[in-house]
Amino acid sequence: MSVCTVCPNNCKVDRDAKAGGCGVTNQIKLAKYALHFYEEPVISGENGSGAVFFSGCSLNCAFCQNYELSHKARGKEFSIDGLITIFKELEEMGANNINLVNPTHYSLQIVKALDKYRPNIPIVWNTHGYETLQNLSIIDPYVDIYLPDLKYYTPSRARRYTKKENYFERAKDAISFMLNAKKPVMENGLLKRGVIVRHLVLPENTDDSIKILEFLRPIIGDNYLSIMSQYTPFGSIENLKELNRKITRREYQKVVDKALSLGFENLFLQDFTSSGEEFIPDWDY
Ligand code: SF4
Numbered sequence: 001m002s003v004c005t006v007c008p009n010n011c012k013v014d015r016d017a018k019a020g021g022c023g024v025t026n027q028i029k030l031a032k033y034a035l036h037f038y039e040e041p042v043i044s045g046e047n048g049s050g051a052v053f054f055s056g057c058s059l060n061c062a063f064c065q066n067y068e069l070s071h072k073a074r075g076k077e078f079s080i081d082g083l084i085t086i087f088k089e090l091e092e093m094g095a096n097n098i099n100l101v102n103p104t105h106y107s108l109q110i111v112k113a114l115d116k117y118r119p120n121i122p123i124v125w126n127t128h129g130y131e132t133l134q135n136l137s138i139i140d141p142y143v144d145i146y147l148p149d150l151k152y153y154t155p156s157r158a159r160r161y162t163k164k165e166n167y168f169e170r171a172k173d174a175i176s177f178m179l180n181a182k183k184p185v186m187e188n189g190l191l192k193r194g195v196i197v198r199h200l201v202l203p204e205n206t207d208d209s210i211k212i213l214e215f216l217r218p219i220i221g222d223n224y225l226s227i228m229s230q231y232t233p234f235g236s237i238e239n240l241k242e243l244n245r246k247i248t249r250r251e252y253q254k255v256v257d258k259a260l261s262l263g264f265e266n267l268f269l270q271d272f273t274s275s276g277e278e279f280i281p282d283w284d285y
Contacts, residue, residue: 008170009058009164021058023057023060023071027077028083028109029054030054031055031284031285032052032283033050033086034284035050035051035090035094036049040191040268041189042189042190043099043124049124050098050121054103055069055073057070057071059167060163061151061161062161062162062235063161065232065235066102075285076284083109087117088117091119091120096190097122098123102127103125103126104128104131122144123144125139125143125147127146128148128149129175130167136177136178140177140181144193145191145196149199150199153209172215175216179197183222183223184222194224195223196268197220197226198226198228202243203247204251210254213255213262214262222266225266226268227270229252231246249272256269
């Protein structure tokens, strides 16, 4: 970690000394851990998913719904042992899994924690998809379920919203790796192992969405696709006029219809009323 290359930003900074592009040093920071009921039903189930919301982000989408966390690195510092205590607490609360939300920039710290203590419930890697294959090969033995986003297809969209033109290039390799690594295993209506690829439909972006579906269809196998409608204007979008509204029913339906016509079988769709700031968690730290 003295030359950080954990994610495709490849900052090569010494995170013992200063923060990298993800906005955080090697010190683990998080803003909340709790049972979370708004993931896909096979993740949340009735008991909830044991979500740990990490501070900082290596992608930093302009419209991030967790803006204070990702862009401003809001949160409280925890040691490796402190993180282990959180895992144990969530298990005791009855969580169906440990859901590591935006964990990439803390990969090595999380591996250290999981080397010391392995929860008896599945580990979920809930990522923006902007990952390196090198990092995935390190964390893969510790992960049971991948929950990656696949956000943008065209380099111009990715540049406009994240300043990272190579988003799709990196995310397509990462998601191909994940789909190869984890075939789905379901028990009593809960996913124990596998991949759910998430795609958030954005206003005036359905062409990008359709290209993403066309990329995924031949490689998704028996794993899952989740098409999300919950976009809510938020974050730093003053200069991104198209993002100043929610998506329309027509936009969402166009993407869903395409998925159905392509023959996706294991598909999660979202209630169209699932957008709104009330779905953004209250941060504890
Ligand atoms: S994890 Fe952070 S410091 Fe490391 S390469 Fe990615 S953005 Fe840079």
